Amino acid sequence: MAELLRLDGVGVRLGGREILRDVSFTIAPGEFTGLIGPNGAGKTTLLRVILGLQPVATGAMLLNGSVGYVPQKLAIEPDTPLRVRDVVGLGLDGHKLGIRLPSRARRERVNEMLTAVGAQRYANARIGELSGGEQQRVMIAHALIARPRLLLLDEPLANLDIASVGGIVSVLARLARAEGTAVLISAHDMNPLVPVMDTIVYVASGRAAVGSTDQVVQPEVLSRLYGQHVDVLRVHGRILVVAAEETGAVPADAEHVTAAG
Amino acid sequence: MFTGLMLNTWITATAVAVIAGVTGFFAVLRGSSFAAHAIPNGAFAGAAGASLLGLNPFAGLAAFSVAGALGIAGLGRRARHDVATALTFVMMLGLGALFVSWSTEYAQQAYSLLFGEVFGVAADEVLPIVALGAASIAAIAVMFRPLMLSSALPEVAEARGVSARRMELAFLLVMALATSMTVPVVGALLMFSLMIGPAAAARSVTARPLAAIGLAVGIALVTVWTGIVASYQTNWPLGFFVGVLGGVFFLFGRAYGAGRRRMAVRTAAA
């Protein structure tokens, strides 16, 4: 099969604790996959496994192509002397030794990527002075300029206003379709991704349920995953995962509402 | 003012300013100002030890600045960056205190290692300093892009196979290399001021990385050249002028940066 990524029974231990157990899924070229789960479920850990930064305790990971990565949040000071176009340019060859001479082709490729993510307006601004949503767009351009086969994004939608969330999801969906890049995006709220996801990998209690949104986001499937009874409510076109009892296993944040009493 | 011994002074001071501007840019970018302080200042213990053993103080400086770089990078794997730097620094200072107490005629030499002897540069010291400066700048040029990536976006760099730990070690070693030759001439304190002041001022002024490096070198050059003239005329120590000029340039840079931002807000609002 022409799959890009295969995880086979992956288990991860951190500090003597089992963080993930028996996680298996595949990603095909051009596929859009959501890695969904509450905070602390192990989403970042799983992305680090795929990046080769986190060794697995059990199972195996097979990657069949180059990977681009957008980290959760930049820790960069506002006065750092690095412009948006410099950051995108570093995506092309930032890991290589030696000096590179500026070229027209290179400049045009950077401009092309800036336009693709809608960041050309602030191309000459300092990266540290931008808002979170603007930085996400720049980092997506940085990751995609080297044309990876698979793009990993760690919670790019967290702490963004609604307009920025919509903008980034549509940029990603468009780029994935246009360039055939597979996307694996983590989020604790699945709702903005439901219209564009081909596959959902739902992690909770150290395990993962995999399938289409309709297959996975079901009370029986998620109850088994969480190890307690949960309901799935569909309200005003939004999906809410609700725990019957307040045990702490299902987090009570805006997206995973816990019923009172 | 431009003959004989003074010519050596001008050449070495110029080389030192170029080295300080380039390495200082990355020290500030990486938040390694404290290491830029600790390596040259801790290295003086090496010179003290070498003179105690009757060895060339350059050898002691080189050994201790490299040991300092290794210590900071090694401890940094287990502790916070600033704590690792502080621990390494106090260990070197402690050894320095011990060596100085054992030696009888060391006080004068220790003074010149801290504050420099820029007006007494011997002819045979010029070439090694210029050569070492060229070597450290060549090293930075070779690792320019991964160093930039790792300094600004360490997580992304790791994901692309640029190890933050290895970049840290490589950069600290370059700083140690630069330090071991420049400290006997300009002194540890001066080397530190020349690394941090100009680089911090430059980054407030321009957002372009290469322009910021160029500007840091330019400010460092103006600082030492002005300092040499002023010190020559007044007989006041060069360190005084370099320190004061560093502060003045930094405040200028900050004021310029604040003004630029206010202009940008006004343009956006209009």
Ligand SMILES: Nc1ncnc2c1ncn2[C@@H]1O[C@H](COP(=O)(O)OP(=O)(O)O)[C@@H](O)[C@H]1O
């Ligand atoms: N270095 C570590 N040592 C021990 N536990 C860790 C380490 N890193 C993360 N964890 C734990 O692993 C779990 C999963 O973390 P993470 O992958 O960051 O979750 P998510 O990204 O889904 O919020 C959390 O319970 C976290 O406390």
Ligand SMILES: [Mg+2]
């Ligand atoms: Mg996370």
